[in-house]
Amino acid sequence: MKIGILGSGDVGKALGSGFATLGHRVMMGTRDPTSEKVRLWVSKTGPNASAGTFAEAAAFAEVAVLATLRDGTESAIRLAGPQNLAGKVVVDTTNPLDFSGGPPPKLSIGHTDSAGERVQRWLPAARVVKAFNIVGNPHMFRPDFPGGPPDMFICGNDASAKETVAGICTTFGWPQPIDLGGIESARYLEALAMVWILTYFATRSGNHAFKLLRK
Amino acid sequence: MKIGILGSGDVGKALGSGFATLGHRVMMGTRDPTSEKVRLWVSKTGPNASAGTFAEAAAFAEVAVLATLRDGTESAIRLAGPQNLAGKVVVDTTNPLDFSGGPPPKLSIGHTDSAGERVQRWLPAARVVKAFNIVGNPHMFRPDFPGGPPDMFICGNDASAKETVAGICTTFGWPQPIDLGGIESARYLEALAMVWILTYFATRSGNHAFKLLRK
Numbered sequence: 081m082k083i084g085i086l087g088s089g090d091v092g093k094a095l096g097s098g099f100a101t102l103g104h105r106v107m108m109g110t111r112d113p114t115s116e117k118v119r120l121w122v123s124k125t126g127p128n129a130s131a132g133t134f135a136e137a138a139a140f141a142e143v144a145v146l147a148t149l150r151d152g153t154e155s156a157i158r159l160a161g162p163q164n165l166a167g168k169v170v171v172d173t174t175n176p177l178d179f180s181g182g183p184p185p186k187l188s189i190g191h192t193d194s195a196g197e198r199v200q201r202w203l204p205a206a207r208v209v210k211a212f213n214i215v216g217n218p219h220m221f222r223p224d225f226p227g228g229p230p231d232m233f234i235c236g237n238d239a240s241a242k243e244t245v246a247g248i249c250t251t252f253g254w255p256q257p258i259d260l261g262g263i264e265s266a267r268y269l270e271a272l273a274m275v276w277i278l279t280y281f282a283t284r285s286g287n288h289a290f291k292l293l294r295k
Numbered sequence: 296m297k298i299g300i301l302g303s304g305d306v307g308k309a310l311g312s313g314f315a316t317l318g319h320r321v322m323m324g325t326r327d328p329t330s331e332k333v334r335l336w337v338s339k340t341g342p343n344a345s346a347g348t349f350a351e352a353a354a355f356a357e358v359a360v361l362a363t364l365r366d367g368t369e370s371a372i373r374l375a376g377p378q379n380l381a382g383k384v385v386v387d388t389t390n391p392l393d394f395s396g397g398p399p400p401k402l403s404i405g406h407t408d409s410a411g412e413r414v415q416r417w418l419p420a421a422r423v424v425k426a427f428n429i430v431g432n433p434h435m436f437r438p439d440f441p442g443g444p445p446d447m448f449i450c451g452n453d454a455s456a457k458e459t460v461a462g463i464c465t466t467f468g469w470p471q472p473i474d475l476g477g478i479e480s481a482r483y484l485e486a487l488a489m490v491w492i493l494t495y496f497a498t499r500s501g502n503h504a505f506k507l508l509r510k
Contacts, residue, residue: 184476190406191404191406226508227506228508258494258497260490261493265489267405268486268489271482271483271486272483274480275448275484278475279507281476282476283509285509287510290506290507290508291442291506291507292505293442293506294498294502294503295440295502
């Protein structure tokens with residue numbers, strides 16, 4: 081598959097490297113594709129990796145991954161061009177974190193809205209699936225925990241898009257993600273990210289991930 | 296310890312039976328302590344169990360457990376009498392579920408408020424700790440899952456009250472619960488309950504519980 085990553089931060093790099101390792105072609109979309117940081121990632125990631133503008137990465141993508149920082153999502157989508165993402169699967173990994181009160185952050189929206197729903201509104205013709213927002217980036221690809229694998233939860237309005245993303249999750253080491261319904265369930269998944277983050281502050285460690293024990 | 300349970304539904308009975316099994320004295324507080332259902336629970340639970348009004352159970356309690364249904368919490372607290380709970384640890388197990396749109400439910404409040412915070416406002420002199428709201432009642436006492444034990448998350452404003460509740464969780468089979476901070480973190484724990492509930496609807500099974508994998 082051709083993967084367009086929108087955002088060159090730690091999440092974008094972690095997911096982009098995972099896709100490249102699995103043999104997908106990955107274009108990292110970023111404000112400045114010629115920056116040292118981005119060129120370093122491309123050369124380190126190998127022949128499956130390239131970099132471009134947000135619009136180039138969006139046009140390149142069969143599946144796009146939103147991995148922008150909290151304030152950059154709307155402008156990245158504008159730069160990417162919603163028409164370049166029409167009909168495509170867009171994986172939304174973002175959380176609407178507000179750090180203005182100092183750490184730990186809070187959610188800036190919730191209960192009646194979510195980042196996932198906003199992204200779907202900004203990209204009305206795309207098929208948005210929330211995923212990979214409930215764990216720190218070092219554990220997104222091939223998570224390795226005693227008692228694992230952990231579980232991923234996803235949501236979105238389009239069933240076939242969720243099947244595509246479930247397949248991605250499985251190849252990334254998150255088998256059989258749990259489908260929580262329409263994109264409005266992002267309200268709960270973004271709150272679940274806060275449980276992850278507050279656990280980070282409670283334990284001073286980011287080496288954790290959720291598993292759903294079942295019988 | 297003397298435990299007052301406020302609410303005689305499935306959660307109240309499950310937790311009350313757990314406390315009685317562990318040797319605590321338990322009074323089930325309910326609107327009608329003489330009802331067949333309540334008398335049956337008392338006789339089944341044995342000599343550690345009794346029943347009374349909400350006010351009697353609150354006055355009896357060293358630790359009180361709020362296990363009311365969604366609409367009954369405020370009136371149960373009024374009937375219990377906030378003065379009967381002043382200074383006491385109150386474990387809030389409730390979730391603000393709105394079933395008016397049919398199943399699955401939604402949260403009726405969130406993001407800027409939570410059931411936990413409301414309970415703390417209704418009982419300003421009590422030491423409220425959110426706990427046991429993220430799992431179905433059959434698994435609250437001695438949860439038994441492959442790969443377990445699962446993890447409990449708690450929050451509240453009073454550190455010593457949280458220590459008391461952490462001890463209760465441990466004896467119930469939820470060792471070392473994770474402290475997510477002040478009672479406002481109930482916003483996230485009540486959303487986490489929705490993840491549990493939506494998983495129930497996704498899998499048509501309530502036999503699941505969260506574990507935090509760590510390394």
